[in-house]
């Protein structure tokens with residue numbers, strides 16, 4: 001569904017991504033791992049059109065999208081949960097979810113399944129985003145990305161600073177989303193993650209980045225045997 005090939009990106013003179021390639025398929029969770037500063041967030045920003053790439057291709061269902069602005073990628077079905085969540089603190093939970101519909105035609109409704117996936121958001125529907133705990137805000141950020149019923153969901157370190165019971169709940173939601181999305185169709189999930197146990201538990205496929213290059217990739221069940229934990233240890 002989503003193919004990234006030979007992507008190169010620079011910040012000024014710094015060559016950050018060096019020929020990165022990976023594929024994200026419907027029904028699967030692809031996890032990108034790597035130490036701090038190897039370029040994981042930059043890769044997702046390139047994918048979303050938030051920073052330009054110098055070389056390479058990004059394709060959605062075979063169609064090149066690297067020249068598209070971010071809103072067009074969102075409208076084409078790529079949902080993004082940025083690092084640090086970036087929810088709107090002064091808007092209510094419901095209003096935050098409405099913001100997730102910005103790329104959809106007017107009067108599109110929020111999918112009812114969102115409140116089923118995240119029951120806490122139904123309870124807190126009228127509360128301000130800024131009043132939620134970090135874990136609740138992360139759930140809100142994921143739900144907001146799902147509001148537009150994306151076919152591909154891209155998440156940047158959703159476990160960062162979150163308590164274990166919510167991490168577990170998020171893991172269960174991601175597994176279910178890969179299987180049946182928000183509309184019964186399998187979703188393709190790309191997850192950047194530094195929390196190894198969470199990554200291994202969810203990965204159908206994995207990719208390890210070092211200094212902007214893919215240095216290992218394979219099936220999720222091979223991660224232990226291939227020493228991925230040691231590879232990303234600080």
Ligand SMILES: Nc1ncnc2c1ncn2[C@@H]1O[C@H](COP(=O)(O)OP(=O)(O)OP(=O)(O)O)[C@@H](O)[C@H]1O
Nearest residue numbers: 011016034035036037038039040041042043083194
């Ligand atoms: N806006 C920017 N301008 C210049 N350099 C940047 C910018 N953003 C990131 N970098 C540099 O690019 C490199 C990759 O950063 P990036 O945030 O993609 O890494 P990361 O793997 O996501 O790390 P982390 O896990 O800490 O988020 C780092 O060396 C970083 O300092």
